Amino acid sequence: MSSIAENIALIRQNIAAALSGGDRAVLLVAATKMNDAARVREAIAAGVDACGENRVQEFAEKNALGAYAGCPKHFIGHLQTNKVNKLVGQVDLIQSVDSEELLRLINRRAEVLGIVQDVLIEISIAGEAQKSGISPDELDAILRFASGCAAVRVRGLMCVPPIRQNPDENRPYFAAMRQLFVDNSSKKYDNISMDFLSMGMTDDYPVAVAEGANMVRIGSAIFGSRQY
Numbered sequence: 185m186s187s188i189a190e191n192i193a194l195i196r197q198n199i200a201a202a203l204s205g206g207d208r209a210v211l212l213v214a215a216t217k218m219n220d221a222a223r224v225r226e227a228i229a230a231g232v233d234a235c236g237e238n239r240v241q242e243f244a245e246k247n248a249l250g251a252y253a254g255c256p257k258h259f260i261g262h263l264q265t266n267k268v269n270k271l272v273g274q275v276d277l278i279q280s281v282d283s284e285e286l287l288r289l290i291n292r293r294a295e296v297l298g299i300v301q302d303v304l305i306e307i308s309i310a311g312e313a314q315k316s317g318i319s320p321d322e323l324d325a326i327l328r329f330a331s332g333c334a335a336v337r338v339r340g341l342m343c344v345p346p347i348r349q350n351p352d353e354n355r356p357y358f359a360a361m362r363q364l365f366v367d368n369s370s371k372k373y374d375n376i377s378m379d380f381l382s383m384g385m386t387d388d389y390p391v392a393v394a395e396g397a398n399m400v401r402i403g404s405a406i407f408g409s410r411q412y
């Protein structure tokens with residue numbers, strides 16, 4: 185087995201352990217930034233559920249090389265409004281939508297293409313000023329706005345909490361995300377279905393899964409640490 189395949193097998197075991205007997209499906213998204221097409225293909229061969237890229241340019245380059253063949257494609261990084269037209273319709277899920285303006289532009293482009301674009305709403309759950317994401321108080325308004333965007337479907341929520349020495353410190357944030365997810369699942373807005381709760385990265389995914397994540401985004405634990 186390649187080390188990438190071994191790493192993925194270990195992550196699957198850790199996810200199963202974090203579910204402690206529960207059999208909820210947890211989708212494993214490989215965060216593929218700074219890993220080349222060959223390494224991305226290895227991760228796909230080893231059975232990740234999706235690949236997530238952070239930058240539109242890097243995504244487009246690797247996509248042109250066929251890096252993601254056979255695997256769902258996600259965008260997980262900060263999306264600039266001027267990159268929207270390059271991305272909509274190219275990926276299965278845009279996880280990082282955090283403004284009405286982005287929704288409006290995504291909707292407009294998806295209409296032109298005649299498709300419906302799936303997205304998640306990114307929440308700044310720890311209220312860190314420098315981070316992307318809306319505050320939890322803004323969620324209802326953005327969902328109402330999204331329900332008027334016929335070419336966009338909101339599939340759930342995503343967050344990137346602070347980096348911690350001790351991942352348990354993020355437990356309250358994951359629990360708060362889970363509560364938002366549950367509270368909004370019962371709302372009956374058009375074009376909104378709370379299917380995915382995307383949280384947990386290399387350092388904290390077992391905690392995120394224990395607190396209710398059904399989608400984790402993992403880079404270094406699959407590919408090794410990134411060389412910047």
Ligand SMILES: *Cc1c(COP(=O)(O)O)cnc(C)c1O
Nearest residue numbers: 215238260385386401402403404
């Ligand atoms: C890079 C990245 C990840 C994965 O980070 P690791 O700590 O390497 O697992 C997850 N989510 C987002 C948005 C990222 O940019």
